Amino acid sequence: MDSSSSSSSSSNAAGNSSSSSPLSSTTNLTTPASSGELSPVSQSASTMQALLVRSFRQGWDRAFELHHAWPRPTVRKATEVLIRNKCIGLNPVDFKSILFRFGISSFPWVLGRDVAGIIEDVGADVHDLKAGDRVWTCADSRDVRCGAYQEWSIAEAATVGKIPDNMSDDQAATLGTGLVTAAIALYWLFKLPLPSESRAPGSGTDSSLDPDDWVLIYGGGAITGIFAAQLASLSGTKVLAVASPSNFTHLQTSCGIAVCVDRFLPPAEIEAQILERIGKSGRIRFALDCVGSKTAGVCANVLRRSRRGWLGECHFVGLAGNPKEVPPEDAKLIIHRISFSTTFYGSAPWSRRILAELTTLLATRQLHPVHPLPIPDGLAGVRKGLEMLKDGVAPSALKLVARIEDTPAADLTNLGVRCELGWNGA
Structure with missing residues (x-):
């Protein structure tokens, strides 16, 4: 001792x-x-x-x-x-x-x-x-x-x-919880490439990232949202966050977020601004909601509307509730559930690999x-x-x-x- x-x-x-x-x-x-x-x-x-x-x-x-x-x-x-x-x-x-x-x-x-x-x-x-x-x-x-x-x-x-x-x-x-939750969402469920891996489309990750793909984080000022934004940016994806305007400067200068939208706008206006800000060729491919079922519904709508005829899968994780209504025919919208028991606690090889990656990012000040x-x-x-x-x-x-x-x-x-x-x- x-x-x-x-x-x-x-x-x-x-x-x-x-x-x-x-x-x-x-x-x-x-x-x-x-x-x-x-x-x-x-x-x-x-x-x-x-x-x-x-x-x-x-x-x-x-x-x-x-x-x-x-x-x-x-x-x-x-x-x-x-x-x-x-x-x-x-x-x-x-x-x-x-x-x-x-x-x-x-x-x-x-x-x-x-x-x-x-x-x-x-x-x-x-x-x-x-x-x-x-x-x-x-x-x-x-x-x-x-x-x-x-x-x-x-x-x-x-x-x-x-x-x-x-x-x-x-x-x-x-x-702790915030960083590990973000890692599970992005790397286990969304299957984004780790920052140390190749970021090119078709590089072997299931997500096959495209330059037009975006990650939406609803609740960008939440602890998990801050970590998820940094990791997604380091993995080569563009990040849009819905957050309080008081946090915009910090999120855009320190967390790798490209676009912020005011969380206090009406839901319809938030959806419209998200679609406008990602551009005509942009696509919300992944969404992480840190707030609740109502905002989860906004995320689901944006995932659906931003496809514009694209036939691939979109992915959603809700930390405080899922969308209340998802059309049964919308099989391309995959709603995931966070589980620590089967991931961080249940798979020692995956946990060691993720922790090794996070340790490097923290030690080199790429992740804050x-x-x-x-x-x-x-x-x-x-x-x-x-x-x-x-x-x-x-x-x-x-x-x-x-x-x-x-x-x-x-x-x-x-x-x-x-x-x-x-x-x-x-």
């Missing part, structure tokens, strides 16, 4: 030096911890801090408990690794799991999917990772040991990527992390961060992250959040 502890402190010092959000001067959610308030790394060699979901039945406010002596997970399989979590990312799916009662097979449970940390132990069959490596992953939510909202977590080695030296822990915590926005109080700040996502008040195009080391001591928390006590204990 000594070697990994020293690696932890050095990587944290290097990582957090450049981790503040570019909006931190105007959107300051972080507060420095007072001296002596931070909890020790763990209560003992076998326990740790973990944010637990205790029950669905008592409502949102009473669903959480910050446990300060939760059993620390251990490597059980030869292909697993143990990660000391340094920084974690927050996702809308976590609050939805509680509100809509899915993805939690028993209680208590540990949620959280986006992890950035340091390897502390590896299984006997793990040869490409070692103790002390800085890594990121998208946690398998089917295993309570893998949840991000705890000090240590388990991951299959095939689903773990190395953090480049030029990236902070905060930045690495923005990758989303801007992180740290929230205060570490694990004790997660509930409030999820409430920001739930209530729609979290800034767009930024990723809420929490630093584990900022978690307060046990006597300063209640129901999973920081709770300062007055002089009379009230």
